[in-house]
Amino acid sequence: MSVFTTVTEEQLSGWLKHYSVGSLTELQGISAGIENTNYFVTTTHGPNGGRFVLTLFEKLTRTELPFYIHLMAHLARHGIPCPAPIADRDNEYLGTLHDKPAALVTRLSGRSVMEPDARHCAAIGAMLADMHIAGQSYGRKLENPRGPRWWKDVAPQVMPFLPPDEQWLLKEELRFQGLHHTHDLPRGVVHADLFRDNCLFEEDDGARVGGIIDFYFAGNDALLFDVAVTVNDWCSRTDGSLDENLAQPLLQAYHDIRPFNALERSAWPAMLRAGALRFWLSRLFDLHLPREGEMVHRHDPTRFRDVLRQRIANSIPLP
Amino acid sequence: MSVFTTVTEEQLSGWLKHYSVGSLTELQGISAGIENTNYFVTTTHGPNGGRFVLTLFEKLTRTELPFYIHLMAHLARHGIPCPAPIADRDNEYLGTLHDKPAALVTRLSGRSVMEPDARHCAAIGAMLADMHIAGQSYGRKLENPRGPRWWKDVAPQVMPFLPPDEQWLLKEELRFQGLHHTHDLPRGVVHADLFRDNCLFEEDDGARVGGIIDFYFAGNDALLFDVAVTVNDWCSRTDGSLDENLAQPLLQAYHDIRPFNALERSAWPAMLRAGALRFWLSRLFDLHLPREGEMVHRHDPTRFRDVLRQRIANSIPLP
Secondary structure (H helix, E strand, C coil): CCCCCCCCHHHHHHHHHHCCCCCEEEEEECCCCCCCEEEEEEECCCHHHHEEEEEECCCCCCCCHHHHHHHHHHHHHCCCCCCCECCCCCCCCCEEECCEEEEEEECCCCECCCCCCHHHHHHHHHHHHHHHHHHCCCCCCCECCCCHHHHHHHHHHHHHHCCHHHHHHHHHHHHHHHCCCCCCCCEEEECCCCCHHHEEECCCCCCCEEEECCCCCCEEEEHHHHHHHHHHHHCECCCCCECHHHHHHHHHHHHHHCCCCHHHHHHHHHHHHHHHHHHHHHHHHHHHCCCCCCCCCCCCCHHHHHHHHHHHHCCCCCC | CCCCCCCCHHHHHHHHHHCCCCCEEEEEECCCCCCCEEEEEEECCCHHHHEEEEEECCCCCCCCHHHHHHHHHHHHHCCCCCCCECCCCCCCCCEEECCEEEEEEECCCCECCCCCCHHHHHHHHHHHHHHHHHHCCCCCCCECCCCHHHHHHHHHHHHHHCCHHHHHHHHHHHHHHHCCCCCCCCEEEECCCCCHHHEEECCCCCCCEEEECCCCCCEEEEHHHHHHHHHHHHCECCCCCECHHHHHHHHHHHHHHCCCCHHHHHHHHHHHHHHHHHHHHHHHHHHHCCCCCCCCCCCCCHHHHHHHHHHHHCCCCCC
C-alpha cells in the first residue's frame, strides 16, 4: 500500500483553502505506487469534475521536485494528457502537508492495457513523439539519473550476486555500450519509464490514450532511449523477443510525427540494448540491495536479462 | 451562425502539425457566438478525450488577445474549469490561420441552466469567489473596457433614442454613480459577463460547475462589480426584482470563500445599480447603433432598465 502518511478529511479541507478548487467532497487513499503517498481527492469544482490526485512526496525533495512538476505543467499546457499540477493562491505548485512537499494534480481517466495490440502500440508511438516535441521547449534540465553514469556505479554492486554467465553478459554489455556515443543523437526530455502501466487508455475507445502518468524518472537524454524503453516493454514477447507486429506500428506512428534521422537509425540496435540494460540493472539493484525502509515493488530482473539477450541476437530497423 | 471563416479538414490537419495533440478526427462548426469563428475539434489524443475548441478571432487583435488568453491559462492552472489554451510547438498560445489570430483551447462539458435554483446560485457564488482569488496572482492588467469611462462615452450617443422617462433615469443614474468612488474596494480580474449562458453545469450532477466560458469582457475592476453583474442575471425575477431566495445563497457561498469587507457592504446597493446600468447601456448601444458588418445578437435593453429600476427601489444586504 502506498499511504505512508495519513491525511484526514479535516486536515485536507483546511489545506485546500490554499487552492481555488472549492471544498472537499471525497478523499480516498490509493494503494498503487511505491515511493509517495497518494490520495484521490474530489472537490466541489475544478477541471474534469473536480477530480484530483494529492501526492505527498516521501523521498523527492523541494530541490528535486520542480523539474518534474514544471515538466508536467509544461506538457499539459501543450495538450499532452498528463497530470497537470494545480497552482495554489500563492501561485505555487508545491505546497506543504505534514511537513512534506505536496502537490495537487488533475486526475486522469482510463485504464492500462497490459496486452496491447497494434492499435495501442501505434497510439503510444504517436503520443511519445508528440511528447518529445512538446518537451523541446521545456526550459529546465536534469540529466537522466539512470543513464550510463549510474550503470557504471551500480554494476559492480550487483555483480557479486550474479551467476558467471550473467556476470559475463553484464560486463560485455557495459563494454559494448561504452563504445557507443549517443551525444550527437536528437536529445530532449524523456519520460524514461513509459511502460504499459504508466499509460491509461480511455475506457470506451480501445486505442485512445487518455493519460500518461509517473514522470518521476524523467530527465534529459537521447530521445531514442525513450523509444527503446517503450518498445522493450510494449513489444516484447514472453521470452523477451521483439514482436514485429507491435514494434513496427509503434515505430511508424512515432516516425510519422518526429521522423527518425540517419544517426538514430544507426544507433537503434545498441539503444534497444541500452534500454534493456538500464532496467535489468535497476531490478537487480532493487532485488539484491534494497534500501532500508523503502517499500520497493520488486520486479523480476530476469525479464530484462532476457530482453537484453534477445536484442543482442536480433533487432528490427527503424522506419 | 458564427462560422465567419471556413476551415476545411485538410487545412486544419496541416495547421495541427504545429501542436502536440495528434491528428484530426472530427471538425464541426459551432453556431453559437457572435464575434468569432468557432469549431469543435477532436484529435487522436489530448486532455479530456482530445476534445478542443478552435477559435479564429475576427475582431480582437494580437495586441489585445494576450490578456484574455493568458488569463484563461492562468485560471486553468489554478483549477478553475475554464477553457485552457494549448501551446504550440513554438510554446505560443496564439497561432495564425487564414491570416487571423487563432487559438486551440480545451473543450468543457456541461450545459447552461437558465432557471437556476438555490443550489446553482450557491455553486456559481463559490466559483466566482475562487476565480477572484485565483486571479489575484495574474500579472497582466486591462482596465474593464465597459467601466464608467465607457458609460460616459456611450450615454450621449444612445440618449436621443430614449423616451423622456428613460432619459431622466439614465441621467440620474450616471449622476448617482458619479458620486460613488469604487477605487478603495478590493480589486482584481473580473469576468464581467458571468451570465447563466456562460456557465456550464455538469449533466449528471445538477449543481456542479463544469465550465466557465467567454472571458472576452474580462478586465480589472472592483471584484464587487462582478458579483453585482452575476447576481443581476442569476437572481432576478421576470420583472427585474431581486429573488432573495437565489441571491442570498449566492452571496453567502461567495462570502464563505472571500469574505466581503465593510467597504463592500457599504458600496453594494450602488454596485448592483452599476451592474444593471452597464448592461442597459450596452444593449441600448447594440440596438440603436449597430456597427457595420457586425452580427450582434441584440438582447432586449428593457430587461436591464427594469433591473436598474428595481435595484434603485430595493436591495438585499451582503452577508
